[in-house]
Amino acid sequence: MSTIQKIKGTRDFFDLDAEKFRYIEQVCSNEIKKFGFKEMITPIFENTAVFNRLGEQSDIVTKEMYSFFDRSNRSITLRPEGTAPVVRAFIENKIYANSIDVNKYFYFGPIFRYERPQAGRYRQFHQFGVEAFGNSTAILDVDIILSAWTIIEKLNLQNIVLKINTIGDLSSRDKYQKALVEYFNKYTDKLCNDCKVRLEKNPMRILDCKVDVNQDFMKNAPKIKDYLSQESIDYFNEVLRGLDTFGIKYEIDENLVRGLDYYTDTVFEFIIKSDDELNNLAICAGGKYGNLVKDLNGPDIPGVGYAFGVERLIELMDRQNVWPSLKINPEIFIMALDEQSKIEAQRLALYLRKLGLKVEFDYKNISMKPQFRLSEKLNVEYILIIGENERKENLITVKDVANKTQVTIPISDLLNYLPYELINAKEGFCYDENAQ
Amino acid sequence: MSTIQKIKGTRDFFDLDAEKFRYIEQVCSNEIKKFGFKEMITPIFENTAVFNRLGEQSDIVTKEMYSFFDRSNRSITLRPEGTAPVVRAFIENKIYANSIDVNKYFYFGPIFRYERPQAGRYRQFHQFGVEAFGNSTAILDVDIILSAWTIIEKLNLQNIVLKINTIGDLSSRDKYQKALVEYFNKYTDKLCNDCKVRLEKNPMRILDCKVDVNQDFMKNAPKIKDYLSQESIDYFNEVLRGLDTFGIKYEIDENLVRGLDYYTDTVFEFIIKSDDELNNLAICAGGKYGNLVKDLNGPDIPGVGYAFGVERLIELMDRQNVWPSLKINPEIFIMALDEQSKIEAQRLALYLRKLGLKVEFDYKNISMKPQFRLSEKLNVEYILIIGENERKENLITVKDVANKTQVTIPISDLLNYLPYELINAKEGFCYDENAQ
Numbered sequence: 001m002s003t004i005q006k007i008k009g010t011r012d013f014f015d016l017d018a019e020k021f022r023y024i025e026q027v028c029s030n031e032i033k034k035f036g037f038k039e040m041i042t043p044i045f046e047n048t049a050v051f052n053r054l055g056e057q058s059d060i061v062t063k064e065m066y067s068f069f070d071r072s073n074r075s076i077t078l079r080p081e082g083t084a085p086v087v088r089a090f091i092e093n094k095i096y097a098n099s100i101d102v103n104k105y106f107y108f109g110p111i112f113r114y115e116r117p118q119a120g121r122y123r124q125f126h127q128f129g130v131e132a133f134g135n136s137t138a139i140l141d142v143d144i145i146l147s148a149w150t151i152i153e154k155l156n157l158q159n160i161v162l163k164i165n166t167i168g169d170l171s172s173r174d175k176y177q178k179a180l181v182e183y184f185n186k187y188t189d190k191l192c193n194d195c196k197v198r199l200e201k202n203p204m205r206i207l208d209c210k211v212d213v214n215q216d217f218m219k220n221a222p223k224i225k226d227y228l229s230q231e232s233i234d235y236f237n238e239v240l241r242g243l244d245t246f247g248i249k250y251e252i253d254e255n256l257v258r259g260l261d262y263y264t265d266t267v268f269e270f271i272i273k274s275d276d277e278l279n280n281l282a283i284c285a286g287g288k289y290g291n292l293v294k295d296l297n298g299p300d301i302p303g304v305g306y307a308f309g310v311e312r313l314i315e316l317m318d319r320q321n322v323w324p325s326l327k328i329n330p331e332i333f334i335m336a337l338d339e340q341s342k343i344e345a346q347r348l349a350l351y352l353r354k355l356g357l358k359v360e361f362d363y364k365n366i367s368m369k370p371q372f373r374l375s376e377k378l379n380v381e382y383i384l385i386i387g388e389n390e391r392k393e394n395l396i397t398v399k400d401v402a403n404k405t406q407v408t409i410p411i412s413d414l415l416n417y418l419p420y421e422l423i424n425a426k427e428g429f430c431y432d433e434n435a436q
Numbered sequence: 437m438s439t440i441q442k443i444k445g446t447r448d449f450f451d452l453d454a455e456k457f458r459y460i461e462q463v464c465s466n467e468i469k470k471f472g473f474k475e476m477i478t479p480i481f482e483n484t485a486v487f488n489r490l491g492e493q494s495d496i497v498t499k500e501m502y503s504f505f506d507r508s509n510r511s512i513t514l515r516p517e518g519t520a521p522v523v524r525a526f527i528e529n530k531i532y533a534n535s536i537d538v539n540k541y542f543y544f545g546p547i548f549r550y551e552r553p554q555a556g557r558y559r560q561f562h563q564f565g566v567e568a569f570g571n572s573t574a575i576l577d578v579d580i581i582l583s584a585w586t587i588i589e590k591l592n593l594q595n596i597v598l599k600i601n602t603i604g605d606l607s608s609r610d611k612y613q614k615a616l617v618e619y620f621n622k623y624t625d626k627l628c629n630d631c632k633v634r635l636e637k638n639p640m641r642i643l644d645c646k647v648d649v650n651q652d653f654m655k656n657a658p659k660i661k662d663y664l665s666q667e668s669i670d671y672f673n674e675v676l677r678g679l680d681t682f683g684i685k686y687e688i689d690e691n692l693v694r695g696l697d698y699y700t701d702t703v704f705e706f707i708i709k710s711d712d713e714l715n716n717l718a719i720c721a722g723g724k725y726g727n728l729v730k731d732l733n734g735p736d737i738p739g740v741g742y743a744f745g746v747e748r749l750i751e752l753m754d755r756q757n758v759w760p761s762l763k764i765n766p767e768i769f770i771m772a773l774d775e776q777s778k779i780e781a782q783r784l785a786l787y788l789r790k791l792g793l794k795v796e797f798d799y800k801n802i803s804m805k806p807q808f809r810l811s812e813k814l815n816v817e818y819i820l821i822i823g824e825n826e827r828k829e830n831l832i833t834v835k836d837v838a839n840k841t842q843v844t845i846p847i848s849d850l851l852n853y854l855p856y857e858l859i860n861a862k863e864g865f866c867y868d869e870n871a872q
Binding site: 003014047095098099105124330346354362365 | 454458469475510541575576732734766783789790810
């Protein structure tokens with residue numbers, strides 16, 4: 001019989017990959033909490049209605065959702081993006097009623113889109129995202145962008161550029177969309193099939209088209225800046241001034257409109273600059289959404305947020321080689337040279353584990369050769385050896401692998417022979433910047 | 437329009453609930469890594485075939501799976517348990533070929549079962565689980581149980597009892613099953629409908645039946661111990677001796693057989709003892725599975741593992757009131773008393789956040805009253821106040837909320853006025869036992 005395989009477009013994370021994944025989660029979660037965000041963990045699936053409101057013409061909703069009927073014939077969808085579920089939870093749990101002006105939540109979890117499989121694209125991938133609900137102020141937009149920038153710095157990413165644009169308030173957008181329709185109607189024969197549909201349903205998304213992007217007529221299309229209300233212009237300028245204050249460099253990209261329909265005013269992306277195929281890809285994208293909470297039957301409260309793609313972060317950090325040292329191996333291996341010593345090895349392992357050390361021993365072998373081989377395979381820092389001699393005289397042999405030294409000492413002295421940092425090992429993933 | 441609600445049987449975790457969830461994840465992950473386990477993150481869904489092998493008569497497989505066809509007509513199932521996906525990944529990624537005798541992995545994530553909704557039961561719930569693949573030794577079984585016990589201790593759970601049993605190797609089970617069929621055939625009229633089916637397909641699971649459990653004939657049913665091979669008896673006794681060595685108390689429960697078909701020899705559960713409805717419920721269940729890797733078309737390698745139910749842990753820790761202090765609020769609130777001070781507040785916030793502090797400020801208001809109200813709502817420890825005076829003279833006012841003291845100091849002295857522990861705040865969730 002053949003091996004059962006994972007579903008196409010999904011991925012197993014294990015060993016170092018799992019540590020990388022959790023490192024990113026930990027950095028994002030630690031940093032964003034400092035900005036006053038709390039975590040929101042929503043279910044993996046939602047009523048399909050939660051996502052249908054995202055924009056009926058978006059590819060995500062029309063082509064890429066994992067929707068199915070459960071045993072009670074409800075239409076359920078594995079979440080194809082992270083914002084709508086958090087909005088749903090914000091409304092359903094009446095969080096808006098807590099009299100805090102701006103409620104700020106983050107999430108980290110899987111997202112599902114049935115896309116054509118291609119390099120770097122997964123059908124289950126992961127996002128870290130944030131949503132801030134409440135008073136719409138430029139200073140909040142700036143704080144949101146600062147938080148993303150802080151995470152980018154903390155992850156040690158290089159050559160990341162902020163692109164920013166405003167797509168205006170609803171009245172600005174209405175005027176702009178009319179101008180776009182008028183303009184593109186002159187080029188219908190040159191538009192790709194998708195854009196022909198977009199021209200009817202959501203003309204702004206033509207500007208996002210990856211097929212038509214290099215056509216000449218795209219360059220001369222009307223720009224949103226010529227259709228903005230004074231209020232939207234002032235708001236955008238205030239955001240830009242805020243970024244200037246904090247020395248955050250940005251490029252205004254007039255074609256940046258974002259793929260989902262719910263954005264208003266500020267939209268932004270953090271883009272990779274590189275000489276490989278990652279060039280110009282976004283690692284983070286977001287913006288203000290004036291109407292999504294209301295569209296999902298909630299109160300009229302605006303939101304602003306962004307999301308990072310975890311898989312792309314991992315790929316970029318691999319290429320830029322900016323990972324910190326991530327340890328997956330045990331620090332100590334305990335070698336037992338006879339059956340009776342095996343139980344002593346297990347006892348000592350438990351003791352050292354309770355002190356916070358990562359300890360391994362061989363569950364079966366008592367001859368030295370396979371145990372040494374295993375300790376090498378595990379790449380441990382210290383090997384502790386217990387044999388009949390050691391056991392009878394309460395001794396232990398300590399082998400320092402890096403220094404190739406070996407001493408036999410009273411077992412009561414053991415902790416003095418292991419380095420202080422090891423004994424005071426930080427718990428699991430604990431990136432304490434002050435200790436670095 | 438009505439509010440869109442989460443799917444029945446699912447749950448949002450936010451604010452303190454999300455912190456509780458992550459606290460459990462962090463403790464489980466930290467502790468198990470010390471036992472030499474590495475993380476395995478498998479996809480949320482798998483080919484349905486991965487789960488069909490778990491036992492065709494189990495309720496999970498026949499009634500409770502969320503299975504659906506994707507857009508390419510593959511039968512996909514949201515994982516209804518955690519072991520089979522890890523086994524699938526162990527086989528598919530050929531981890532067994534790495535020449536490490538025992539490969540040890542843990543997972544933490546959502547599990548999906550379409551069960552009748554009832555108190556404490558969710559259709560999406562979460563498990564922390566471990567799987568060790570390799571040499572079958574009693575000492576490994578003991579180490580697995582020790583690791584679960586260490587987690588129980590670390591979570592500070594009270595009144596937990598280990599129940600253990602052996603269900604023997606395959607030949608023991610064959611003999612036993614024949615005896616069970618013979619015995620229960622005498623009581624077919626008294627068996628519940630499910631058990632009538634079990635009698636045909638998997639008679640051992642009759643012993644698990646929650647309907648028939650109190651019937652008289654159940655007490656006199658044949659016991660596995662009378663059908664065990666000498667090898668299985670010796671193996672079980674060695675496991676019990678190991679537990680004795682480490683002072684782990686246990687009760688042998690001859691009716692403990694576990695709901696899934698893949699177990700052999702050692703099976704165990706950690707049970708709650710209480711005077712409420714949680715009494716006798718398991719927080720952790722596991723055992724050895726001799727044949728699952730082979731059944732999923734992998735090599736003939738035995739496994740042993742267990743899983744904790746996260747929602748039940750949270751409920752138990754709530755009832756036993758054993759949570760450590762979990763902070764979700766910002767430590768510092770910065771109050772700005774005019775528009776120009778707002779930008780200073782944001783600048784100071786960024787500075788303090790980069791030092792590791794959780795800092796919040798009001799994005800909009802400049803009058804004191806709403807800002808004080810917000811700082812109270814957020815339950816912060818310190819309020820920093822910047823107004824025109826402070827700004828002009830490079831001062832800042834520091835209000836210690838608990839002590840109700842307030843001083844105005846040069847802003848360059850600020851860090852001296854915030855407590856050392858705060859400045860050296862540990863990152864996010866970092867439970868460093870040595871620092872406690």
